Amino acid sequence: MIVTLTPNTTFDQTLLVPTFEKNRTIRATRTAQSMGGKPTDASFILGELGMPSLALGFAAGVIGRRVEAMLHARGVTTDFIEVGGETRINTIIVSQEGWQTAITTQSLEVTDAHVAALTQRFKQALDGATVVVTGGTLPLAMKPSWYADVISLARERSIPVIFDADEPNLSAGLVGSPNFAKPNRDELSALLGHEVTTKESAYRAGREMLERYGTAPIITLGSEGALAVLPDRAYFIPPIQVEVVSASGAGDGVLAGLASAISQ
Numbered sequence: 001m002i003v004t005l006t007p008n009t010t011f012d013q014t015l016l017v018p019t020f021e022k023n024r025t026i027r028a029t030r031t032a033q034s035m036g037g038k039p040t041d042a043s044f045i046l047g048e049l050g051m052p053s054l055a056l057g058f059a060a061g062v063i064g065r066r067v068e069a070m071l072h073a074r075g076v077t078t079d080f081i082e083v084g085g086e087t088r089i090n091t092i093i094v095s096q097e098g099w100q101t102a103i104t105t106q107s108l109e110v111t112d113a114h115v116a117a118l119t120q121r122f123k124q125a126l127d128g129a130t131v132v133v134t135g136g137t138l139p140l141a142m143k144p145s146w147y148a149d150v151i152s153l154a155r156e157r158s159i160p161v162i163f164d165a166d167e168p169n170l171s172a173g174l175v176g177s178p179n180f181a182k183p184n185r186d187e188l189s190a191l192l193g194h195e196v197t198t199k200e201s202a203y204r205a206g207r208e209m210l211e212r213y214g215t216a217p218i219i220t221l222g223s224e225g226a227l228a229v230l231p232d233r234a235y236f237i238p239p240i241q242v243e244v245v246s247a248s249g250a251g252d253g254v255l256a257g258l259a260s261a262i263s264q
Helices: 039-048 061-073 112-128 145-155 169-174 185-192 199-213 250-263
Strands: 002-006 010-017 030-035 053-059 077-082 088-095 100-103 131-135 161-164 216-220 226-229 234-237
Touching (some): 002 039, 002 112, 010 061, 030 039, 030 061, 039 131, 039 250, 053 061, 053 112, 061 077, 131 145, 131 169, 131 250, 145 161, 145 169, 161 169, 161 250, 169 185, 185 199, 185 216, 199 226
Parallel strands (some): 002 053, 002 131, 010 088, 053 077, 131 161
Antiparallel strands (some): 216 226, 226 234
């Protein structure tokens, strides 16, 4: 079974607005609620495709229960550890003018005992795992090196790992040698210390990442598509021609698709 591991579960609230101005009331023309949290959202998407998965992580409060209910409604098995605080909410503002911004919070209250319990639960879940998807931000009490620890646990058992995070979690997790990572161009630029702008520079940066960390990158390039850089070849995946309302969650769809392909 596909196992997703999300230490910082998230609920996304998207607001479509005609414009955005300071010091005035703005009425949204549309609202949407959806799953966030990278791996958890991948489980949600897999559920919509009829593929089973096990979602692990931390959850808290009313929002945490809502996240769990949304996953159950898609056929996802959950095994969350309840912690203090509240599962965070990302507020995503999308303008009809074409820009998008997100306001995120840190609201989970996690202790060392919680972290140890989640790690132990993950170890147990590896018994039936065909592939692991992990990543995202971390609650304030957790160290980035935790990602390397849990990734190494899976790799020691030859279970493929897909990893998706930004700095400093990305470089910390790559120490554990995940099979694949899914940076966007900004995350890849921050990791390597130089700007990635074109498909050609993305390919060169992907080769550099592969040689430095031994992890194959699946680089998402927004409206230009995606680029997979493997040890012996590379694939360019052109974008699907659809009307884009919001790019939120698009990268999580890549995680779900890759996990599905590996699992089969």
